[in-house]
Amino acid sequence: MRKWQVSDVMTADVVAVEPDTPYRDLVGLLADKRINAVPVVDADRRVIGVVSESDLLRKIEYVGAEQPHWFQRRRRAQQHKAAGRTAAELMTAPPVIVLPLTSIRSAARRMDEAGVKQLPVENDLGRLVGIVTRGDLLKEHLRSDDEIGADARAAVHDVLLAENFATVSTQVERGVVTLTGRVERWSTAMLTLRLVRLVPGVVEVVDRITFDYDDHKVADSVPAIFVA
Missing domain, CATH: 3.10.580.10 (CBS-domain)
Known part of the structure; x- marks a missing residue:
């Protein structure tokens, strides 16, 4: 993109x-x-x-x-x-x-x-x-929904390459992109949303993505290690 x-x-x-x-x-x-x-x-x-x-x-x-x-x-x-x-x-x-x-x-x-x-x-x-x-x-907001949808799908595809069983569909109406599906990790869902928001012409992103594993809670629970 x-x-x-x-x-x-x-x-x-x-x-x-x-x-x-x-x-x-x-x-x-x-x-x-x-x-x-x-x-x-x-x-x-x-x-x-x-x-x-x-x-x-x-x-x-x-x-x-x-x-x-x-x-x-x-x-x-x-x-x-x-x-x-x-x-x-x-x-x-x-x-x-x-x-x-x-x-x-x-x-x-x-x-x-x-x-x-x-x-x-x-x-x-x-x-x-x-x-x-x-x-x-x-x-950029004069772009057609078809053009926006093609870029949004490309962004989703790039993110989901790292996961085996993730599926996210993309719908666009008047610049509003709706993402629906399921991914393995919370971080994958967040990265998908972030990249789609950056697509030229996107007015808003509706998030309907669910995930199986909340990896950001795991990261928050790991104690910091300080090296003297």
């Missing part, structure tokens, strides 16, 4: 701007392309920042606003950005980027931690090769 990566869902034909791109051109570009952010690149196509709709809205938000007090650092930074006229003055930097081989789960966590809606994608040389958005990361 292959895990989905950023390269599977990103937009490769990415729009980018140069640092000296004027404010009005940035507004027009986002409107024409129906995007909410654009990477800013240098002459070597390395990402130096990102200009988003939020960055551009500062010019509207702070029109006529009074100068903030010295201790209002965040507002001072935002008002300074509101006075910007080029991408270099408006962008958010340093940019949060990902590599093409980054898993989509890692990319989702990075977006959430950084509080952004998109991530520029750079290759090993640090050059822009794409962009991935929140919507792109959701594409």
Whole structure:
């Protein structure tokens, strides 16, 4: 089973701007392309920042606003950005980027931690090769039940190779995988559930697996041995 990566869902034909791109051109570009952010690149196509709709809205938000007090650092930074006229003055930097081989789960966590809606994608040389958005990361859940079922069955098969009499059936409906059957050990059941949950497109796993031998209780009952 292959895990989905950023390269599977990103937009490769990415729009980018140069640092000296004027404010009005940035507004027009986002409107024409129906995007909410654009990477800013240098002459070597390395990402130096990102200009988003939020960055551009500062010019509207702070029109006529009074100068903030010295201790209002965040507002001072935002008002300074509101006075910007080029991408270099408006962008958010340093940019949060990902590599093409980054898993989509890692990319989702990075977006959430950084509080952004998109991530520029750079290759090993640090050059822009794409962009991935929140919507792109959701594409794995557009997989058909047949595709999900095939990967889930493959995952189950790999786990059960270690057991002689285990049987687990797999049913998929709208991304929900139901596992039914019997295995020899508790650890086998848990590993099966874990691997099926990792299948791209799985919404939920319903566990109907029983087991004959609870090996995790045996492991908990073994006293620890300390070596001086």
